[in-house]
Amino acid sequence: MDIIRVEGGHRLSGGVRVSGAKNSALKLMAATLLAPGRTTLENVPNISDVHVMGKVLKRMGATIEVVDEHRLAIDTSAVDSWEAPYELVAKMRASTAVMGPLLGRFGRAKIAMPGGCNLGARKIDMHILGLEALGVKFDTDHGYIHADASEGLTGTTVTLEFASVGATENLIMAAVRAKGTTVIDNAAREPEIVDLACMLNEMGAKIVGAGSPVVQIEGVEELHPVTHRVIGDRIEAGTFIVAGALMAEDGDIEVTGFNAAHLGMVIKKFELMGVQIDRIEGGVRVHRADVLQPVDIQTLPFPGFPTDMQAQAMVLSALADGSSVITENIFENRFMFASELVRMGASIRIESHHAIIHGVQGLSGAQVVSPDLRGGAALVVAGLIADGYTEVSAIHHIDRGYEHFVEKLVSLGAHVARVNVPDPSDD
Numbered sequence: 001m002d003i004i005r006v007e008g009g010h011r012l013s014g015g016v017r018v019s020g021a022k023n024s025a026l027k028l029m030a031a032t033l034l035a036p037g038r039t040t041l042e043n044v045p046n047i048s049d050v051h052v053m054g055k056v057l058k059r060m061g062a063t064i065e066v067v068d069e070h071r072l073a074i075d076t077s078a079v080d081s082w083e084a085p086y087e088l089v090a091k092m093r094a095s096t097a098v099m100g101p102l103l104g105r106f107g108r109a110k111i112a113m114p115g116g117c118n119l120g121a122r123k124i125d126m127h128i129l130g131l132e133a134l135g136v137k138f139d140t141d142h143g144y145i146h147a148d149a150s151e152g153l154t155g156t157t158v159t160l161e162f163a164s165v166g167a168t169e170n171l172i173m174a175a176v177r178a179k180g181t182t183v184i185d186n187a188a189r190e191p192e193i194v195d196l197a198c199m200l201n202e203m204g205a206k207i208v209g210a211g212s213p214v215v216q217i218e219g220v221e222e223l224h225p226v227t228h229r230v231i232g233d234r235i236e237a238g239t240f241i242v243a244g245a246l247m248a249e250d251g252d253i254e255v256t257g258f259n260a261a262h263l264g265m266v267i268k269k270f271e272l273m274g275v276q277i278d279r280i281e282g283g284v285r286v287h288r289a290d291v292l293q294p295v296d297i298q299t300l301p302f303p304g305f306p307t308d309m310q311a312q313a314m315v316l317s318a319l320a321d322g323s324s325v326i327t328e329n330i331f332e333n334r335f336m337f338a339s340e341l342v343r344m345g346a347s348i349r350i351e352s353h354h355a356i357i358h359g360v361q362g363l364s365g366a367q368v369v370s371p372d373l374r375g376g377a378a379l380v381v382a383g384l385i386a387d388g389y390t391e392v393s394a395i396h397h398i399d400r401g402y403e404h405f406v407e408k409l410v411s412l413g414a415h416v417a418r419v420n421v422p423d424p425s426d427d
């Protein structure tokens with residue numbers, strides 16, 4: 001099995017360019033279902049989640065040409081199946097993003113029920129309630145959701161109980177082909193939703209208000225293929241900012257390829273901790289001269305502090321001069337990472353959805369297990385400052401969302417390697 005081995009204590013310097021946003025690319029790939037013909041996506045990250053979404057589309061009859069490492073040409077003209085099968089949905093919950101576009105174009109979809117994941121139950125009830133309001137009829141059997149809109153979709157007002165990213169996206173992708181106007185009230189405002197609406201509008205959709213809590217979609221008769229560039233990954237950028245904040249003392253690193261405005265709350269909180277983050281062309285310069293200060297953070301939908309940066313922020317607060325509180329409001333089970341960080345010497349107490357972190361002087365390298373995508377990346381970053389060696393296993397989680405993570409860290413001066421070791425569970 002592959003692990004990532006980190007030798008701590010090496011200063012970082014230089015620059016790193018982040019890849020395209022995972023959470024944008026996956027939805028844009030799903031959205032190509034709405035426009036028969038060849039859509040080209042640029043700045044697509046070469047990560048395993050993108051490969052899974054490619055498989056989902058191919059199973060339906062789409063063809064995907066890998067033009068180069070970061071450019072995919074997807075042709076959905078010949079799609080003749082409307083099913084996202086269990087083995088792919090179980091690998092990646094975001095496969096459910098095909099439901100909206102399938103309903104928009106074909107009026108039907110058969111999607112494996114996603115079930116739980118290691119971030120908790122992660123229901124899709126809001127997707128279903130919203131689509132029902134547009135006229136979709138749902139049925140479930142044998143672990144599958146059957147969605148039928150053969151009588152057409154009709155625009156209406158949908159008020160989301162919570163600003164769910166996935167529900168907002170599925171509703172937008174169905175509503176672009178509905179009769180009349182759909183209004184999504186309490187819509188999620190994440191930059192990836194704006195990117196999706198931009199591409200759909202380039203395809204001929206009529207969406208206004210994406211990025212605000214009220215999105216209005218006027219249905220159109222057809223959408224046409226386009227060429228679209230995926231936005232930079234703000235979470236990958238935030239992960240490198242944490243690495244720089246830990247290891248660029250008396251120097252700096254530059255993180256580019258993303259829009260710093262997409263990380264507003266993260267930058268604000270890290271600045272309060274004593275990290276200096278200067279805006280530069282296409283990104284930021286990160287530097288820290290002073291001791292890290294404790295901070296209180298609560299995760300919230302955009303423009304609040306992203307849950308996907310919670311673990312990385314915990315690494316910083318674990319080394320702060322005082323006590324911090326991090327409150328997780330989005331996912332019910334996102335503190336598994338904390339117990340791994342405790343194995344590295346951090347002092348963290350979990351009380352319900354709060355983590356109380358007492359800063360320590362240093363971390364010590366240990367063998368740890370990646371609990372999920374962001375937690376895994378945060379453990380690698382923690383290893384950069386830890387004394388001795390840190391070995392992170394279950395790194396398939398990291399591969400889901402970080403392209404060339406090891407190589408990028410090495411280019412900044414980190415001593416990190418991907419190593420194949422015998423699986424200890426094999427006799």
Ligand code: UD1
Pocket residue numbers: 023024026094121122123124125126127128162163164165166167188301306307308330331332
């Ligand atoms: C997306 C992102 C994920 C990010 C999250 C929140 C992708 C592929 N993933 O996930 O990285 O952490 O947004 O920013 O884009 N919920 C329900 N019912 C629903 C829908 C959601 O109860 O119908 C709950 C979820 O269980 C969760 C919360 O709402 O507790 C937020 O979920 P949501 O915003 O939908 O996140 P995802 O789209 O799954």
